[in-house]
Amino acid sequence: MYKTPPCILLFAVGLLAGATASAQTTMQPAGSGASGDAYPAAPRDPALKPVFEQFGGKPGLVALMNDFMDNLMADPVTRPFFQNADREHIKAELVDQFCVILDGPCTYTGKDMASVHRGMDVNRADFNALVEDLQKAMSKHDIPFRAQNKLLAKLAPMHRQIITKP
Amino acid sequence: MHEFRRQKMLLVGALALAGGLVSLQAAAADAAGPADNISGKLLLTGGVSQIEGSAGGGLTPWAVIGSYGTQGQFGANAFYTRVNVQDYHLDDAGAIVGIDNRVEFSVAQQRFDTEDVGAALGLGRGFTFRQNVIGVKVRLIGDAVLDQDSWVPQVAAGAQYKSNNQGTILHAIGAKSDHGTDYYISATKLVLSQSLLLNATLRLTKANQIGILGFGGDKHNSYQAEFEGSAAYLLSRNLAIGAEYRQKPNNLGIAKEEDWYDAFVAWAPTKHVSLTVAYANLGNVVIKDNQHGLYASVQVGF
Numbered sequence: 001m002y003k004t005p006p007c008i009l010l011f012a013v014g015l016l017a018g019a020t021a022s023a024q025t026t027m028q029p030a031g032s033g034a035s036g037d038a039y040p041a042a043p044r045d046p047a048l049k050p051v052f053e054q055f056g057g058k059p060g061l062v063a064l065m066n067d068f069m070d071n072l073m074a075d076p077v078t079r080p081f082f083q084n085a086d087r088e089h090i091k092a093e094l095v096d097q098f099c100v101i102l103d104g105p106c107t108y109t110g111k112d113m114a115s116v117h118r119g120m121d122v123n124r125a126d127f128n129a130l131v132e133d134l135q136k137a138m139s140k141h142d143i144p145f146r147a148q149n150k151l152l153a154k155l156a157p158m159h160r161q162i163i164t165k166p
Numbered sequence: 167m168h169e170f171r172r173q174k175m176l177l178v179g180a181l182a183l184a185g186g187l188v189s190l191q192a193a194a195a196d197a198a199g200p201a202d203n204i205s206g207k208l209l210l211t212g213g214v215s216q217i218e219g220s221a222g223g224g225l226t227p228w229a230v231i232g233s234y235g236t237q238g239q240f241g242a243n244a245f246y247t248r249v250n251v252q253d254y255h256l257d258d259a260g261a262i263v264g265i266d267n268r269v270e271f272s273v274a275q276q277r278f279d280t281e282d283v284g285a286a287l288g289l290g291r292g293f294t295f296r297q298n299v300i301g302v303k304v305r306l307i308g309d310a311v312l313d314q315d316s317w318v319p320q321v322a323a324g325a326q327y328k329s330n331n332q333g334t335i336l337h338a339i340g341a342k343s344d345h346g347t348d349y350y351i352s353a354t355k356l357v358l359s360q361s362l363l364l365n366a367t368l369r370l371t372k373a374n375q376i377g378i379l380g381f382g383g384d385k386h387n388s389y390q391a392e393f394e395g396s397a398a399y400l401l402s403r404n405l406a407i408g409a410e411y412r413q414k415p416n417n418l419g420i421a422k423e424e425d426w427y428d429a430f431v432a433w434a435p436t437k438h439v440s441l442t443v444a445y446a447n448l449g450n451v452v453i454k455d456n457q458h459g460l461y462a463s464v465q466v467g468f
Contacts, residue, residue, distance in 0.1 A: 125206025127312075149361045152314075153359040156312045
């Protein structure tokens, strides 16, 4: 009797793992996983148009990005990734990227996420620190928490292209 | 007096643990050079300490790995929880270590005070059951927080070994053992676009009242699968509200056992401290029906 439960549990784990594997194949037809093409750099979502307004449109995004970059430079975890970069260019690309995601009247002409982050050795803690710096900037601009999360939900999957260091 | 000393010892122990954790954090920061190589998880994404010491909600474990250590890091925290219902109270203290966002190890000690019920049952007023719990949890697949383009949850499997100090009494009330191991599998998903966190746990257990009343009984003495669920709504980066449900077995003929529910508020002003306050409904406990009251928990760590 005692031996049965662990077997049941292992069986359940097996079932879940199997279900997950099949779910992943169906949900990511691009299938390339680690490659930069698996998730678009700026996935436009018409449902997020109201969120674009909550961000204050394009001027709101420009103002937000100034504070976001200030936070990134003040944060010892993220500063090394930005201190020698063309920060004005990065801000402009981020404005376009967020603007497109939120269905604003913009075009993202920047590179895909895998190319821009190649060789930067971004790890999970670095990525999370950037998320926090963005959250702080959004809160400073009084962007409603639910609206913040709707944008973050579109940005989060980019971890697969950005985080290259285990 | 004796009981008071015990409580005091427990509190002193918890405080010492908390102090140790703070210095451990300083040591970790020193070892890594800059203090930025710790606490790399996002606020509240390590969960809080559930009643048996694993990372989760208040009543149920989640698939998240405890502490704020993310991949390539480790983290630790200590907690103290008090549950007050009409006829009983529970003091619960413990600690957890999370490694590489992959494995967590936890210890906890629960002290269940029977207050006047102890006297009514001839055990003595304030008779206390003490249970130690050692837990381990491994993240198997998925990322509850970042994989927002997929419905695949984070899945973890865990075990909780429990040992109760009142074997003689437990046998007298019909329990078959004073120790046992629960096995569980948890799936957790943050649905960020809705600011919702959902969790489902399937637990295989023989425990009566989570082990406070022993393991197995005259009615059933085999493992049973029990469902546990939580839902939390994120109000801000450091504040969440939610509810939990924990299905329980009913093994003892003389002491009906019912499912547990709670509604909670969890607040994490920083990554080093969180407070959880809940209203918990524990149903019938031994000879007292409809036990409900306040659950409060504090956690410190990194």
